[in-house]
Amino acid sequence: VRTDNVGGITTQKYIKPYRFSLMWQNRLWMFNDQAERKNTVICSAYGTNCVFNGDDSVERQFGDGKEAICAESLFTRYGANLYDNMVVLKKNAAFLVDGFSPASWVIYKVSDTVGCVAALTLKRCDLNYEVAQGITKHVLLWRSARGIEFFDGNTLTPVSADIRNFFDPTSADYIDPAVYDVSQESGGYDDINSEYHWFFTNVSGKQEWVYDLKWHKWHQISRGTGKALNCGFSVVDARGNNFLFAGTSDGFIERLEHGTTFDGNAIAYTFWTGDILLAKTGDYVTKLRHIKMSAKAKNVSNA
Numbered sequence: 001v002r003t004d005n006v007g008g009i010t011t012q013k014y015i016k017p018y019r020f021s022l023m024w025q026n027r028l029w030m031f032n033d034q035a036e037r038k039n040t041v042i043c044s045a046y047g048t049n050c051v052f053n054g055d056d057s058v059e060r061q062f063g064d065g066k067e068a069i070c071a072e073s074l075f076t077r078y079g080a081n082l083y084d085n086m087v088v089l090k091k092n093a094a095f096l097v098d099g100f101s102p103a104s105w106v107i108y109k110v111s112d113t114v115g116c117v118a119a120l121t122l123k124r125c126d127l128n129y130e131v132a133q134g135i136t137k138h139v140l141l142w143r144s145a146r147g148i149e150f151f152d153g154n155t156l157t158p159v160s161a162d163i164r165n166f167f168d169p170t171s172a173d174y175i176d177p178a179v180y181d182v183s184q185e186s187g188g189y190d191d192i193n194s195e196y197h198w199f200f201t202n203v204s205g206k207q208e209w210v211y212d213l214k215w216h217k218w219h220q221i222s223r224g225t226g227k228a229l230n231c232g233f234s235v236v237d238a239r240g241n242n243f244l245f246a247g248t249s250d251g252f253i254e255r256l257e258h259g260t261t262f263d264g265n266a267i268a269y270t271f272w273t274g275d276i277l278l279a280k281t282g283d284y285v286t287k288l289r290h291i292k293m294s295a296k297a298k299n300v301s302n303a
Helices: 161-167
Strands: 018-024 027-033 040-043 059-061 070-078 081-089 094-098 106-111 123-132 135-143 148-151 156-158 186-190 195-202 205-212 217-220 229-236 242-248 253-255
Touching: 018 070, 018 081, 070 123, 070 135, 123 186, 135 186, 135 195, 161 217, 186 242, 195 229, 195 242, 205 229
Parallel strands: 186 229
Antiparallel strands: 018 027, 027 040, 040 059, 070 081, 081 094, 094 106, 123 135, 135 148, 148 156, 186 195, 195 205, 205 217, 229 242, 242 253
């Protein structure tokens, strides 16, 4: 007997509902199985976003049964070695996935106490952030229970010391999770100005604080009556330019860093002087009486 044909009946594979997804290493990864195990992830076959069967599509679990909150990719370089990692966050845990195929993927637990409490605050910042003198990397920023976390593929570090009052239970500005739903906080990254925007609510109402990744400093933005923002997201035009847009509670979308007003509201400026000696020695008591600022006029506008 010689077999000259083999036939079969195809059947649709049932894909359970997942909470969020990520494109990593040219595969679609779907996280947080809502039907069964919320700590699982399934990936598509290489080069596809819809093939979830065969040996090239696998399922992985992250730690205990607690749900995965968010995930992002991170490019790093150590010496001559290049890495394309995936970072997966729970509310109180952080994981890093290394490797380049199902056979080589390894899951490392970065922390079992620090995670992400607000999924929309996780942002990847592709810039030359200086983590040490002469050493620059791409980084991730997000909101944890203890503050705004910074991760460069090596160490978890809070960068919110300057705004510690928002995370201090003894402070009047404390964002009490029993009062405010911290899971609804959001973040946005401005690629042009290298700034991370954090949107949240506390006893003073809606707040917007910005972390400047060039100078490693925080500042607050007050956009005036009726223009407070509650989310931010990047938009790319047909030429490849990146812009930061944000939304308001009353249904408007605003383009940030564009124009000379906050959608009609005047921009309020605050000038802070540096902690510098006004004399050449600290033996003198000095006092600042006047500040003279110079400005360069714009040739394209009367503003």
